[in-house]
Amino acid sequence: MPEALWTAQEIADATGGQVAGDFSVTGISIDTRTVEPGDLFVPLVGARDGHDFVWQAVASGATGVLAAKPVGVPAVMVEDTFKALEALGVAARERAPQCKRGAVTGSVGKTSVTRAVEAGLRLAGKAHASVKSYNNHIGVPLTLARMPRDTERAVFEVGMNHADEITPLSQFVRPHAVAITTVGPVHLENFENEEGVARAKAEIFAGLEPGGIAVLNADNPWFELLSAEAAKVGALVWSFGEAEGATARLTGFSVEGEGATVSVELRGEALRFPIRQTGVHWGPNSLCVLLMLEALDVPRETALAALAAFAPIEGRGAEKTIRIDGGAFTLVDESYNANPVSMQAALKTLGAREVAGRRVVALTDMLELGESSDAFHAELAGPIARANVDVVFLAGVHMKSLWEALPPTRRGGYAEVTEKLTTQLAEAIRPGDVVMVKGSNGSRAGVLAGALAALDLGEQG
Known part of the structure; x- marks a missing residue:
């Protein structure tokens, strides 16, 4: 029992x-x-x-x-009952004073980074973490209320799409360490500009325990603003990225088979370690995880072991070999979410990999981008060209702008409604292709990933 x-x-x-x-x-x-x-x-x-x-x-x-x-x-x-749930969350935090708590937010990558940090915490001892993406005004108190009294370390994902949402969540968690993975043009329909997004992310510092650590992306344009906001609460800033002077400076990222090797200069010490990710964004992401685990008192050997074993999450870069007549193709499932930053990172990753057949992408609308939405979609034509994508399939009213920006030689198919793209996409796939599916969850990119996965003759048989 x-x-x-x-x-x-x-x-x-x-x-x-x-x-x-x-x-x-x-x-x-x-x-x-x-x-x-x-x-x-x-x-x-x-x-x-x-x-x-x-x-x-x-x-x-x-x-x-x-x-x-x-x-x-x-x-x-x-x-x-809602206020009672919040009170139960606070009581859970207060009855576990021994617990080191971390919180992760960011425009891109917060769920994957949270999951990777969780993997390290679980290797290190009795750990607790958010499930799924329970990162809002209900999910954060619920996660706290579920925390066992003997928890040694915990990590919480914290999200927002408006200003003043993160402050109370941070104050619930009272983290000892926080991470902002990056700031980009996400949820812009609710902000005047990207600076507004950055300031909303900086609310993560509101509940930081005295002497707490802020892990920040040194390559992000908003690094100085975020560092200044962290300093206001007395936080110690640890940085990651390729920038000179970063606490953990990325010096190399090489894809090898189904994983990659990350090279880093960590406080002047050169390190190389393997990860089970191939996305280029996992270079900086892995350094963010490494610093967060250090801040939560996880030994480095344990942190590196966790990163070496952490597999891509379904819908966030997980790959699957799909057997079809004449051979097989590779499905890269990025269907859980999308914004201009993550789209460009995913396309760059696709362009960097060796392929036996064609590079194919199937994209659905990026949501919550405000008045500039169509422009953000059209601008993906450049990253698609640089990634040497052979065929593009698009679904959604905003993706029409990208469709019009593409040369006819790259156009595979377009539909305003995602479900109406599935048949022509499935019929176009050939053995040897690498097919990446990406889009916002709300624009039903998962429907396309599901339709491609259903082609697997092994699963059918």
Whole structure:
């Protein structure tokens, strides 16, 4: 039997609630689809009232409920379930004073970097981390509330698409170390300019513990601004990138088979280490991970072992060999998200790799880019040409701008609706091709990746 995460009385003490039936829980869920036996179910009130689904949660094994209405099952009664969840998160942090906490944000790469940091923390001892991309006003308190009392190290992903979102999340986590992977033109529809995005990312410093460490991208145009904001809270800045003077300076990145070797000068010491990633952005990303793990007291040998074993995440660069008539092609699945920065990095990576057949890309709209969206899409024609991409398939209203900017020799197919591109894309693939699928999650790039994966004769047989 797993150790109790919370008892009913502990939940009541943390939230100011009243125990209505004794119980203990080993996990927490806010969604009946993810409830596991032993969970506390927290019914939130939004477009629908989560209290309407308590019976489903109990049927799935929930042993208690954090409720604002009578529910007829063991519960802790509170006035507001969301505020109670926040209070439970704060209580979880305060009951684990031994825990070193890290937080990661950035316009690109925050989920992958968080996952890689998590891998190092788990190798080093009792660790806790965000699941999926639980990085918003609900996901961060939920992740905190799920943190076991004996956790030694934890890492939290923190996201935003408006100003003033990250400040309260950072203040919940109270991190000892934070990382901003990079700042780029993302969520621009909610900001006047890119500086606004940078200042919103700098909110990550708001909750930094005294004497905390800020890990920043020395190659980013906003490095000086971010460093100055970090200095205002007394943070120690550690930097990564190719820039002279970076704490961890990237001196080489060479792709070898299904991985790469990273060369770095770390505080004057030359290091080379392997990673299981081929994307060029994993040069700086791996240095960000290395510094974050150091800041969270993970031994370097453990950090390097974690990086050597960390595999690409599905939808974020994971590769798959798809067997078709006459041979096979390689699917590079980058379908989880996209913006101008990550698009250019992914295209540069594709251009750098050896291919037996053609380089093919299937792209869907990048979202939340504001008034300049069509221009950002059209500008991808340059990186596509530099990557020597042979055929381009595009879906979405904004991708029409890129379609018009491409020479006819590169045009493979266009559809305004993603689902209408699947057939012509699938029919065009040949053995030996390397096919990269990338786009924003909201523009359904995953549909294209799924259609290509479904061609696998091995899976069908």
